[in-house]
Amino acid sequence: MISPEECDRYERQMRLFGREGQERLKAAKVLVAGAGGLGSAACVYLAAAGIGTLRIVDEGAVERSNLNRQFLYGDEDIGRAKVEAAAARLERLNPDVRIEGLRRTIAEDTVLDLVGDCGLIVDAMDNFAGRHVLNDAAWAKGIPFIHGAVEGFYGQVTTFVPGRTACLRCLVPVAPPRRAFPVIGPLCGIVGSIEAAETVKYFTGASRLLENMLLMLDGVDCVIEEVPLRPAPDCRVCGRERTRR
Amino acid sequence: MKLKVRFFATFREIFRARETDVALTGDATVRDLLERICATPAQRGQVFEGGELKPYIIILKNGRHIQHLDGLATRLEDGDVVSIFPPLAGG
Numbered sequence: 001m002i003s004p005e006e007c008d009r010y011e012r013q014m015r016l017f018g019r020e021g022q023e024r025l026k027a028a029k030v031l032v033a034g035a036g037g038l039g040s041a042a043c044v045y046l047a048a049a050g051i052g053t054l055r056i057v058d059e060g061a062v063e064r065s066n067l068n069r070q071f072l073y074g075d076e077d078i079g080r081a082k083v084e085a086a087a088a089r090l091e092r093l094n095p096d097v098r099i100e101g102l103r104r105t106i107a108e109d110t111v112l113d114l115v116g117d118c119g120l121i122v123d124a125m126d127n128f129a130g131r132h133v134l135n136d137a138a139w140a141k142g143i144p145f146i147h148g149a150v151e152g153f154y155g156q157v158t159t160f161v162p163g164r165t166a167c168l169r170c171l172v173p174v175a176p177p178r179r180a181f182p183v184i185g186p187l188c189g190i191v192g193s194i195e196a197a198e199t200v201k202y203f204t205g206a207s208r209l210l211e212n213m214l215l216m217l218d219g220v221d222c223v224i225e226e227v228p229l230r231p232a233p234d235c236r237v238c239g240r241e242r243t244r245r
Numbered sequence: 246m247k248l249k250v251r252f253f254a255t256f257r258e259i260f261r262a263r264e265t266d267v268a269l270t271g272d273a274t275v276r277d278l279l280e281r282i283c284a285t286p287a288q289r290g291q292v293f294e295g296g297e298l299k300p301y302i303i304i305l306k307n308g309r310h311i312q313h314l315d316g317l318a319t320r321l322e323d324g325d326v327v328s329i330f331p332p333l334a335g336g
Contacts, residue, residue, distance in 0.1 A: 034336050037335070127334060128332065149332075149334060149335060152254070152255060154254040154255070154333055156254075166308075170309070172303065174301060176334060179334070181335035188336070216253045216330070218263075220257070228307075229309075231309075235313065
């Protein structure tokens with residue numbers, strides 16, 4: 001049940017989806033995979049929106065070079081585990097939200113355990129090997145996978161839903177090698193914020209999702225464009241799912 | 246046939262266009278299209294490696310990755326929209 005204090009806190013958004021929508025957010029458990037630039041924006045907006053449980057998984061510690069974009073952290077957090085610093089910050093932001101910070105590596109042999117009973121995965125990773133593992137787990141569990149990525153002045157975001165859309169392996173069949181990437185903070189903020197918005201929309205049913213629609217953000221020309229996506233019939237992850245259905 | 250090619254991310258800087266219309270004749274393939282649009286060695290170097298497609302480039306024909314079709318041999322048809330971009334990997 002939503003308390004009077006919660007009604008007060010969430011009044012502006014409950015105008016959009018009512019008490020019932022807010023209760024759905026409170027009952028939701030979301031995995032945010034990665035606590036970097038995308039994760040900072042996504043976690044802050046999801047915590048502020050009153051998602052019941054945020055499970056944040058990241059293996060890293062805060063480095064000075066993170067601070068141009070990872071606004072969950074400050075100078076005093078350098079060297080500290082990201083999930084620990086993030087949990088402390090988010091608990092101050094909204095004490096009603098349960099934060100589970102797990103300093104773990106997302107890999108094939110850990111992912112199903114890490115996803116657990118979460119009802120949605122937010123992709124805030126910085127590499128495609130990890131994203132592919134999460135994509136496969138989302139399909140195995142039958143839960144949405146909100147994909148976001150950034151590089152330089154550019155970003156992309158889309159929502160994959162098992163049984164309804166293409167999957168990440170349709171769009172990026174082979175994971176490129178991990179490497180350091182240039183990026184400005186605001187692009188992480190935009191993409192991570194859209195990922196949070198998709199999550200809120202999914203749980204509340206407030207609006208249509210970015211299903212089979214890749215948003216491409218161009219921070220040079222300041223435009224956002226839509227690229228329609230189609231599932232690949234031979235995709236080894238979602239193609240098999242469609243066959244089974 | 247007439248095709249629309251859309252460039253995204255850094256490919257906009259390399260190809261100096263957000264999108265372009267391309268006319269091809271006969272039974273054109275994705276390879277024919279790429280040969281046409283890669284006008285400079287720099288553009289070609291972004292797309293090809295030893296005559297084959299560079300790994301990891303994303304080329305969608307009407308929203309479907311050509312790797313799930315016939316790769317560079319994927320046939321094109323009048324009105325197709327081809328989107329080309331590098332993978333954005335950061336987070």
